[in-house]
Amino acid sequence: MTTSITTHDMQSLIMSAFEFRHATKVFDESKRIPETQFETILETARLSPSSFGMEPWKLLVVQSPQKRELLREFSWGANGAFNGSKGQLGTASHFVIFLAATDVLMRHHSDHLQNHMKEVKQFPKDVIEFMNHAYQKFQEHDFGIEGRRQMTDWSAKQAYIALGNMMTSAALLGIDSCPIEGFELRKATDVLSSAFGINTEQYVPCVMAAFGYRLDTPKFDKTRRTLTQTVSWF
Numbered sequence: 580m581t582t583s584i585t586t587h588d589m590q591s592l593i594m595s596a597f598e599f600r601h602a603t604k605v606f607d608e609s610k611r612i613p614e615t616q617f618e619t620i621l622e623t624a625r626l627s628p629s630s631f632g633m634e635p636w637k638l639l640v641v642q643s644p645q646k647r648e649l650l651r652e653f654s655w656g657a658n659g660a661f662n663g664s665k666g667q668l669g670t671a672s673h674f675v676i677f678l679a680a681t682d683v684l685m686r687h688h689s690d691h692l693q694n695h696m697k698e699v700k701q702f703p704k705d706v707i708e709f710m711n712h713a714y715q716k717f718q719e720h721d722f723g724i725e726g727r728r729q730m731t732d733w734s735a736k737q738a739y740i741a742l743g744n745m746m747t748s749a750a751l752l753g754i755d756s757c758p759i760e761g762f763e764l765r766k767a768t769d770v771l772s773s774a775f776g777i778n779t780e781q782y783v784p785c786v787m788a789a790f791g792y793r794l795d796t797p798k799f800d801k802t803r804r805t806l807t808q809t810v811s812w813f
């Protein structure tokens with residue numbers, strides 16, 4: 580098969596997705612993302628890669644204004660405190676909380692992983708056995724992932740891949756977004772447990788993201804290190 584990708588195609592990818600995307604602080608409240616488009620964005624999260632294919636994440640789409648308000652007090656990166664607006668929490672068309680699976684689910688040989696390999700991956704018994712050993716070696720020896728925080732952070736690293744895919748696909752659809760880590764982890768975990776019915780022994784929040792349509796053009800030009808400063812070739 581011959582490739583027919585042109586310079587124009589490559590420039591258009593950069594311009595329409597990566598130059599277009601910026602961390603949107605305030606969205607146009609009057610505009611809603613059509614459901615089919617948001618489902619497509621969610622699908623890009625679902626289809627994202629994960630280590631050993633274990634999908635150590637869950638997504639909460641928070642559309643209830645009352646539920647969003649429960650996050651406001653401790654979400655300084657999304658409550659508009661820095662610009663005197665209602666923030667991403669008050670203006671986004673769609674607001675997502677990414678949950679990272681804890682050690683309870685992700686530790687090697689856990690019931691959850693056995694079930695995932697059987698039901699989702701549909702692995703036969705001998706493959707599950709092989710995977711259990713490989714996964715244990717990976718956790719204990721290769722990467723040395725120990726304890727609750729490290730294992731949860733490892734899940735979170737993978738959830739961020741889904742986040743990246745969602746933001747890029749949103750941009751390609753002309754939809755704005757903002758990744759959000761500006762919140763107090765402990766308080767967010769407590770609220771998810773008390774008001775959202777999340778079992779926070781199993782899942783804890785790691786990052787949030789808002790989606791919608793920008794109200795204003797970005798205040799600042801995009802600034803980045805150069806490619807030479809960023810990349811070394813060997």
Ligand SMILES: Cc1cc2nc3c(=O)[nH]c(=O)nc-3n(C[C@H](O)[C@H](O)[C@H](O)COP(=O)(O)O)c2cc1C
Pocket residue numbers: 600601602603604655656657757758759760761762786801
């Ligand atoms: C993991 C992560 C967390 C972030 N948290 C916040 C946040 O809480 N609130 C916010 O307004 N922007 C947040 N940002 C946006 C960054 O500040 C922004 O991406 C960066 O300044 C570069 O600007 P640009 O995305 O517009 O190119 C976050 C970005 C990332 C990747």
